[in-house]
Amino acid sequence: MRISIPISAFVAAIVGFGGTLAVVIAAAKAVGAAQAETASWVTALCLAMALECLWLSWRTKMPVITAWSTPGLALMAASSGFTMADAVGAFIVTGILLIATGLFKPLTQLISRIPASVASGMLAGIVVTFALNAVKTIPVDPWLILPLIAAFFVIRLFNPALSVLAVLIGGGIAAFLIGRVGGLPAPELSTLTLIAPHFSAAAIIGLALPLYLVTMASQNLSGLAVLRAAGYHPEPGQLIGVTGLFSLLSAPFGGSTTNLAAISAAICTGPDVHPDPAERWKTGPFYALAYLVFALFGASLVAIFAVLPQSLIVLVAGLALMGSLANALSIALKDEDQRMAATVTFVVTTSGLTLFGVGAAFWGLVAGLVVLFLEAFKKR
Numbered sequence: 001m002r003i004s005i006p007i008s009a010f011v012a013a014i015v016g017f018g019g020t021l022a023v024v025i026a027a028a029k030a031v032g033a034a035q036a037e038t039a040s041w042v043t044a045l046c047l048a049m050a051l052e053c054l055w056l057s058w059r060t061k062m063p064v065i066t067a068w069s070t071p072g073l074a075l076m077a078a079s080s081g082f083t084m085a086d087a088v089g090a091f092i093v094t095g096i097l098l099i100a101t102g103l104f105k106p107l108t109q110l111i112s113r114i115p116a117s118v119a120s121g122m123l124a125g126i127v128v129t130f131a132l133n134a135v136k137t138i139p140v141d142p143w144l145i146l147p148l149i150a151a152f153f154v155i156r157l158f159n160p161a162l163s164v165l166a167v168l169i170g171g172g173i174a175a176f177l178i179g180r181v182g183g184l185p186a187p188e189l190s191t192l193t194l195i196a197p198h199f200s201a202a203a204i205i206g207l208a209l210p211l212y213l214v215t216m217a218s219q220n221l222s223g224l225a226v227l228r229a230a231g232y233h234p235e236p237g238q239l240i241g242v243t244g245l246f247s248l249l250s251a252p253f254g255g256s257t258t259n260l261a262a263i264s265a266a267i268c269t270g271p272d273v274h275p276d277p278a279e280r281w282k283t284g285p286f287y288a289l290a291y292l293v294f295a296l297f298g299a300s301l302v303a304i305f306a307v308l309p310q311s312l313i314v315l316v317a318g319l320a321l322m323g324s325l326a327n328a329l330s331i332a333l334k335d336e337d338q339r340m341a342a343t344v345t346f347v348v349t350t351s352g353l354t355l356f357g358v359g360a361a362f363w364g365l366v367a368g369l370v371v372l373f374l375e376a377f378k379k380r
Contacts, residue, residue, distance in 0.1 A: 102241020
């Protein structure tokens with residue numbers, strides 16, 4: 001076996017985990033999760049990803065790499081008025097919807113028919129808040145933040161995948177050296193915390209449905225595209241259904257939705273991993289092993305994030321989503337005929353509008369589809 005197989009898997013795992021853990025922390029904070037609940041959230045996610053990745057890679061003999069739904073977490077972090085119990089209820093509903101999507105092919109086809117411009121406009125509206133908040137950290141902590149921003153844009157010229165991780169590690173070391181970090185927490189093994197769900201119409205419409213839509217449109221469909229681009233022929237129903245099942249099983253412990261990865265998958269599916277595509281599936285077990293390690297020490301990692309400066313956490317979350325924002329905006333505005341609908345979706349989603357207890361992401365999607373329908377009706 002080539003050494004490039006485990007190396008690629010471990011790099012993908014470290015980049016995916018370290019680069020977006022700040023978004024998980026932000027989502028947990030938005031729904032009022034206690035530190036123990038946040039640690040359980042991270043642990044449950046890592047366990048779900050390890051098990052589903054191990055099973056799917058072995059079963060399909062393809063490098064099936066999974067991830068947590070970063071756009072979905074960004075959606076949660078930008079929401080307000082929901083509790084941790086509401087979030088768990090939304091995770092359960094989302095898991096059921098993903099299982100149904102895997103079982104019934106028409107659902108996958110229906111989601112794929114949502115115009116890419118409108119779906120991307122919604123995603124851009126969700127993540128732009130993080131980019132704006134990252135900029136707002138500059139006047140709060142300029143001597144710490146400005147060098148980190150400069151480092152991010154320099155490093156990404158040579159290795160975009162590691163640029164966010166470098167900022168997180170470098171920022172943490174800098175904060176420690178200048179006395180901005182309190183005492184480091186003692187290492188501890190993770191535990192799972194069972195959290196009773198609460199189901200409400202507002203949480204289902206405002207959290208679960210947008211979480212499902214962004215997970216499908218911006219994660220699962222992209223993940224399938226990465227596999228196809230690498231020469232594989234994945235069966236969407238099986239992959240989506242299994243990630244939905246593990247999302248459902250991890251939800252009572254605070255685990256949010258997991259899905260097919262795109263960026264992490266790209267690291268594990270190319271010819272640099274192995275010249276023979278039939279051998280690349282072996283990255284899956286090594287990727288799973290890395291996430292089992294993360295699951296064991298999830299509580300310690302969350303505790304470390306808790307003592308870091310808040311401005312650093314906000315900056316890392318914003319930089320981690322910068323690439324997603326750029327990609328979403330480019331897709332949203334690409335088609336001139338759908339540009340207005342995409343813009344309306346973006347504006348409404350960004351506004352933070354809450355109506356009838358339902359959040360802005362849902363109304364942004366509705367507004368964009370209405371504008372698209374009106375423009376199509378006019379052309380008839």
